[in-house]
Amino acid sequence: MIQTRLCLIRHGETTWNTEKRLQGHTDVPLNSHGEAQAVQMAQALKNIGLSFNTLYTSDLKRAADTANAIVQLFGIKAIINSDLRERHFGALQGLTTTEAPIAQPDIWKAHITRELDHDLDGGESIAQFAARIQRALENLRQQHPGETILVVSHGGALDMAYRIASGQSLSAERTVSVPNASLNWITHNGNQWAIESWADTKHLEGLSLENIDL
Numbered sequence: 001m002i003q004t005r006l007c008l009i010r011h012g013e014t015t016w017n018t019e020k021r022l023q024g025h026t027d028v029p030l031n032s033h034g035e036a037q038a039v040q041m042a043q044a045l046k047n048i049g050l051s052f053n054t055l056y057t058s059d060l061k062r063a064a065d066t067a068n069a070i071v072q073l074f075g076i077k078a079i080i081n082s083d084l085r086e087r088h089f090g091a092l093q094g095l096t097t098t099e100a101p102i103a104q105p106d107i108w109k110a111h112i113t114r115e116l117d118h119d120l121d122g123g124e125s126i127a128q129f130a131a132r133i134q135r136a137l138e139n140l141r142q143q144h145p146g147e148t149i150l151v152v153s154h155g156g157a158l159d160m161a162y163r164i165a166s167g168q169s170l171s172a173e174r175t176v177s178v179p180n181a182s183l184n185w186i187t188h189n190g191n192q193w194a195i196e197s198w199a200d201t202k203h204l205e206g207l208s209l210e211n212i213d214l
Contacts, residue, residue, distance in 0.1 A: 005185060009182070010158055013031055013209055024093040033206070045073075055150045058153050059080045060154070070150065081136065083133070083139075084133075090122040091104050091120055091123070092120055093123070114172075141188045162176055
């Protein structure tokens with residue numbers, strides 16, 4: 001049996017995370033705490049002597065800069081993959097979770113009730129987002145059978161990966177946390193995905209915010 005392992009890493013903290021502002025495809029950089037988290041995460045991988053084959057990252061700056069901490073410490077290159085982006089939140093992008101229900105009440109309701117085919121006025125529907133993340137995961141495991149791959153992505157994308165690997169319904173409420181700079185492991189045995197471990201933040205100093213974009 002060939003087992004492929006993916007370590008899914010959420011990007012470090014951004015100012016918009018602290019403001020509970022929906023980021024989506026908006027290209028927000030890490031804040032100073034997020035930069036420190038990225039370094040701590042990379043060092044944790046070094047400390048356990050992790051051997052991996054390839055590093056992939058979303059093309060958004062907050063993920064790419066998090067991946068860069070691994071690049072600097074391990075002396076490797078990161079492969080940019082735009083399929084690893086966060087969900088596009090349409091009219092909700094840039095709004096806080098307090099502002100959104102007031103500014104866009106109908107769209108916010110569709111968002112929080114997880115209407116699978118609603119694109120949030122110009123964004124991505126949950127169904128479209130799920131198809132994109134599934135495509136990304138399938139491409140990675142087909143390109144790297146039996147290997148260990150690091151993937152730096154986003155809270156919503158990692159929640160979707162959890163759903164795919166665990167069989168959780170797309171319409172179900174979120175059941176797992178996805179903290180900033182956390183390590184989350186999934187595996188594929190040639191037949192199906194499985195969760196190995198999730199939401200590991202023991203390498204981080206101080207608070208790690210959870211994903212609020214869902």
